Amino acid sequence: MSDAGHTPAKRHMPDGFSDRLRERFGDQFESGDAVLEQHGSSESHYQNMLPDAVIYAERTEDVITLVNMCSDANVPIIPFGAGTSIEGNAAAVSGGISLNMTRMDAIVAVNAEDFDCVVQPGVRREELNQHLRDSGLFFPIDPGANATIGGMASTRASGTNAVRYGTMRDAVLSLRIVTPEGKVIRTARRARKSAAGYDLTRLYVGSEGTLGIIVEITLRLHPIPEAISSAVCSFKSLDGAVDTVVQAIQSGVPLARVEILDALQMRAVNRWSKLDYPEAPTLFFEFHGSEGSVAEQVEIVRMVAEGNGGGEFAWSNLPEERSKLWRARHDAYYAAVNLREGAIGWATDVCVPISRLAECIAETHEDLEASTIPATILGHVGDGNFHVVFSIDPAIPDELEEVARINERLIARALAMDGTCTGEHGIGLGKQGSLVAELGEAVEQMRMIKRAFDPRNILNPGKIFAL
Secondary structure, three states, rough: OOOOOOOOOOOOOOOOOHHHHHHHHHHHEEHHHHHHHHOOOOOOOOOOOOOOOOOOOOOOOHHHHHHHOOOOOOOOEEEEEOOOOOOOOOOEEEEEEEOOOOOOOOOEEEEEEHHHEEEEEOEEEHHHHHHHHHHEEOOOOOOOOOOEHHHHHHHOOOOOHHHOOOOOOHEEEEEEEEEEOOOOEEEOOOOOOOOOOOOOOHHOOOOOOOOOOOEEEEEEEEEOOOEEEEEEEEEEOOHHHHHHHHHHHHHHOOEEEEEEEEEHHHHHHHHHOOOOOOOEEEEEEEEEEEEHHHHHHHHHHHHHHHHOOHHHHHHHHHHOOOOOHHHHOOHHHHHHHOOOOOOOOEEEEEOOOHHHHHHHHHHHHHHHHHHHOEEEEEEEEHHOOOEEEEOOOOOHHHHHHHHHHHHHHHHHHHHOOOOEEHHHHHOOOOOHHHHHHHOOHHHHEEEEEEHHOOOOOOEOOOOOOOO
């Protein structure tokens, strides 16, 4: 499936270029149909857009060599991590080389006394936390999927812990980048703050591989809390659940995680993860801190929830219980899509100021109730971010058009509330028009930066905006 109005334009490699790549990279070069299909598809509704070849980078020198070769031949490069690509972020819209970074997976250094670490882009989030366990530290950014750190940086990922620990914008201290000219630059040192020149780190974080290729990331770490407690609470209404979150935050409760799932999403989660929670609007909570502070947080939130129609708290205090709970939340996308056999998913997200969150979710829920297409609401309501997941029958083309209309209304609603068209999925292919609606002339400034950094337009062309 392709997004309305988007027609991919193939830009084939010049004659003999594939042979030169094979000669230089050996078994790091792949062009088989299965590999190309893997790198040209994603967990989204967009049609597959295949690269001409795949290179598996194993060291920074591989990236430099490939960039120099592709720059000379005017061949696009699309950095590739785990490949989730909700908005078609890694699609090869102009052909070229998909640069798979997953073999660059070394944890270079852990500086426990400074609460930071240095990793290569192919390191997976779960592997990093497993490695950090004995240090008493953890990396808190949790987008759900076991994503690569490089992919998380390039899309400015966040997730379930964002309300307490922030997003990748806050977690990344420094980057090493291979530029479109084949140079290696470092955007910052390891100091916790700096007033030295432009903030290049923040510029590259969220740039979706359009400005440079990330080859090393320095990350901020946090102490593992003394006490961690998770809970599930169902509500009589969606409004009551949202109001509980807003009031708890306004009361100063430092929630570590708080996720909302509407009634249909809870039905899907129960079916997919073999659980038996009430099929009602539900909040998943997690509290971090000392034993005393966690107990205090819990009591405040319990009282707020009770006043908003919340039921009993179902606790998950043992590590394996908490893991099962949050695994169910992380699998919510697959649960929602599989409400219909053979369906495909269309996931979208917006983020609004929390004072407008209840209103935005309520109006969105009305749209979904009026639609014939199954769709769920879930998200990281602690920071005003929520998702809608549609379960689409690929045999009914009209459903894509209907979802597109609902999505447009959702984005317009969020922008009218001074929110954003995407809290964490990025722009990719799908929200380029929404970006212009959100930021107006500022998008032209972004185009100027792209032209200055990548004048040949070889890095992930066609993403974020058209040049």
